[in-house]
């Protein structure tokens with residue numbers, strides 16, 4: 001079994017990238033993205049898993065048990081395997097196939113669940129205690145030691161650039177709280193924190209707008225995986241962090257998330273999962289509405305890789321299943337010639 005001090009797969013210290021085509025399109029000077037998809041299993045949850053499993057080793061837990069819509073489960077599985085700790089993962093049954101399949105190689109016991117709300121998480125907490133397993137849920141309410149790993153996102157950002165606004169894709173709210181804590185007190189003027197949620201599942205945004213008295217709603221209609229939490233475990237903490245930074249909430253219809261995902265892939269060469277594209281779509285909305293000014297320096301936390309959720313592309317892949325012979329290639333390439341202006345020699 002690994003010692004508790006050196007459990008790492010190379011997570012963290014992700015770069016920030018400029019999104020110049022998007023900035024040009026929107027008529028502003030700069031837009032940035034923090035490349036969290038570059039973490040070892042393709043999402044920022046690796047940072048939380050490194051800290052969670054390290055804590056499990058410190059406390060001599062026999063293994064770990066967690067809940068996940070996919071990303072957290074892949075991360076806990078990888079770090080658990082490296083530490084020699086067996087894992088039990090209660091995974092949302094409707095999670096994207098890619099997220100579920102990519103957990104299988106690590107040997108985690110997968111337990112697909114039709115419901116994964118606060119009641120289920122509370123019950124799983126009890127089981128974790130009973131069986132001496134580390135509770136590996138990615139929320140402060142259940143696993144503050146693990147969430148400390150995500151605070152590093154907030155402490156890295158100020159050394160990378162002086163951002164004015166940080167756009168955080170939010171489901172349970174823990175990521176936003178972690179970033180707020182990581183920014184900490186070393187800054188004189190905090191960047192504003194913007195809580196970005198899908199319009200079809202926006203309890204924290206509604207609460208910030210004082211449309212509801214508590215950040216919880218009955219139903220979620222959004223298809224953005226990772227952000228489908230109508231009763232977010234860290235919702236209130238996230239709203240407090242936003243208010244303290246004098247930030248705000250921004251909700252985005254799923255169609256705008258899909259078109260931003262397409263823009264980022266086609267014009268920036270960056271294929272992120274929908275939750276990440278949503279944060280960039282929120283920046284775009286706030287620029288168009290005048291809430292952000294052309295000289296602001298916003299950054300979106302691009303939390304996960306596009307390879308994690310390919311559902312939108314499966315029908316396109318099928319309709320492209322035609323095969324070509326070598327003799328067809330010239331005419332295909334000639335079409336490109338016809339459609340493009342000649343490059344200067």
Ligand SMILES: Cc1ncc(COP(=O)(O)O)c(C=O)c1O
Pocket residue numbers: 043069071072138169170171172173174175176225226227273275276303304
């Ligand atoms: C890709 C992605 N982005 C953002 C989030 C939101 O994090 P939180 O639930 O802590 O708000 C998640 C959570 O699962 C996620 O998977």
